[in-house]
Amino acid sequence: MAKKQISIIHGPNLNLLGQREPEVYGKTSLAEINELIQGEANKLNVTLDIFQSNSEAEIVNHIHQLKADFMIINPAAFTHTSVAIRDAVAGIKMPFIEVHISNVFARETFRKESFFSDIAVAVISGLGAEGYLAALRFAAK
Numbered sequence: 001m002a003k004k005q006i007s008i009i010h011g012p013n014l015n016l017l018g019q020r021e022p023e024v025y026g027k028t029s030l031a032e033i034n035e036l037i038q039g040e041a042n043k044l045n046v047t048l049d050i051f052q053s054n055s056e057a058e059i060v061n062h063i064h065q066l067k068a069d070f071m072i073i074n075p076a077a078f079t080h081t082s083v084a085i086r087d088a089v090a091g092i093k094m095p096f097i098e099v100h101i102s103n104v105f106a107r108e109t110f111r112k113e114s115f116f117s118d119i120a121v122a123v124i125s126g127l128g129a130e131g132y133l134a135a136l137r138f139a140a141k
Ligand code: DQA
Pocket: 012, 013, 014, 074, 075, 076, 077, 078, 079, 099, 100, 101, 102, 103, 104, 111
C-alpha cells in the first residue's frame, strides 16, 4: 500500500519560535519542531511535506497545489483573520487538524475566534510541539 502523505503548514511568525515570546510558545525552535515531526513520521511510516510562510497569499497558493491525504495546519495569527485561507482549505476538501502551540482559549478574547475550527477534524491547542505529534499520529491512522 502507498505511504500516506501528510502536509504540515506553519503560519506567520512561527519561524521565530524559540526566540518569540518564549513564556507563551516555549524555547523550541521551528527547526527543532520540524525534526520532531519528521522523526515521528519516520516511525509511523508516512511521507511528510512541511511548509512555513508569513504570507497569506503564499499559504493560499500552497494549499491549492497540495496533493496529500491529510493536513496539519497552525494558521497562527491567520487563524483569527483569514477567510481566504479558510476558503482554500474548504476548497480542496482535505481533512485537517488545527494545531496551536499555546492554549488560545486561555489568552486574549480575539484568539478564541477561529476561521478553521468548525471545519476541522479536531483542534489541538496548548500542548506545545506535542500537539503536532498527536495530530500526526491521528493522521497516520
Ligand atoms: C498560535 C496562536 C495564535 O493566536 C498566534 O497568533 C500565533 C501562534 C499558537 O500556535 O499558539 O502566532 O497559533
